[in-house]
Amino acid sequence: MSGPLRIGVLGCADIALRRMMPAFAASPDLELAAVASRDPARAEEAGRRFGCRPVHGYAELLHADEVQAVYVPLPAALHAPWVEAALNAGKHVLAEKPLTTDPESTERLLDLAAKQGVALMENVMFVHHPRHEAVRRLVAEGRIGELRSLRAEFAIPPLADDDIRYSAGLGGGALADVGLYPLRAALHFLGDGLEVVGARLTRGPGREVETAGAALLATPDGVTATLVFGMEHAYLSRYELWGSEGRITVDRAFTPPADLVPVIGLHRGSETEEIRLEPADQVAATVAAFVTAVRAGAAPRADTLRQAVLLDDVRRRSA
Structure with a gap:
């Protein structure tokens, strides 16, 4: 990868606007290219605030050629389908934690990222x-x-x-x-x-x-x-x-x-x-770690998968 990594944001969640987008904008290794929302007004407002292109709808952002990576701050239940769509579009992905709501989906997405040759990293800062x-x-x-x-x-x-x-x-x-x-x-x-x-x-x-x-x-x-x-x-x-x-x-x-x-x-x-x-600054350190993973073409996966299994085991033990 030459030049800064061009990243797009799927959604205008609080953590995106308050923590991650400022960190993306401040990183010398990243270019904040676009932000998507189902609400055009929210996308416009976020785009003006951070100097990036507003996009109406998540799918349109995934089809944008100028976007090389995406950050997914959506509710946990929506992570799996949109992370999968991003990986299938050939994008590197930084997804909010938990990566998915079950270990089977987590493993499937990690396998898909490896198959696509892209980095998939969970945002445990x-x-x-x-x-x-x-x-x-x-x-x-x-x-x-x-x-x-x-x-x-x-x-x-x-x-x-x-x-x-x-x-x-x-x-x-x-x-x-x-x-x-x-x-x-x-x-x-x-x-x-x-x-x-x-x-x-x-x-x-x-x-x-x-x-x-x-x-x-x-x-x-x-x-x-x-x-x-x-x-x-x-x-x-x-x-x-x-x-x-x-x-x-x-x-x-x-x-x-x-x-x-x-x-x-x-x-x-x-x-x-x-x-x-x-x-x-652990937010800046996380952004740097994601850029490193993108340049390597893969992110560490073992802790992400084991964490998903243990979370599921805690829930099962409590049932």
């Missing part, structure tokens, strides 16, 4: 923040001894009643929206041998989807992961790795602002060391 690689190094160096367990929590306050994340038909629910983060953290640190031991999903009054949940996972050698999540809670975003000789704690773990000074807490006995890192 926190894994691209350098703080988590620093945590991995601390564990590998034996700073907390032998790893015994992980605990990860992510919860957000109640949403507006008409928010799509409360819609079963659109693929909503706490597991896919917020539970994915602690589950991916467990996968990130404990590896793909994780299995679901038990789970419980709960539904708030008047809701058609689960609004909270917890799960227990374990590796083959007995390291456990306790996950708690919800979307009608006081905000919490953290994880802890507990070893034979100490603990590592990370607060504001999953959605830190770009100007936040990241802190890693290293606790050994009665001593606590605060390891401070340089601020990092």
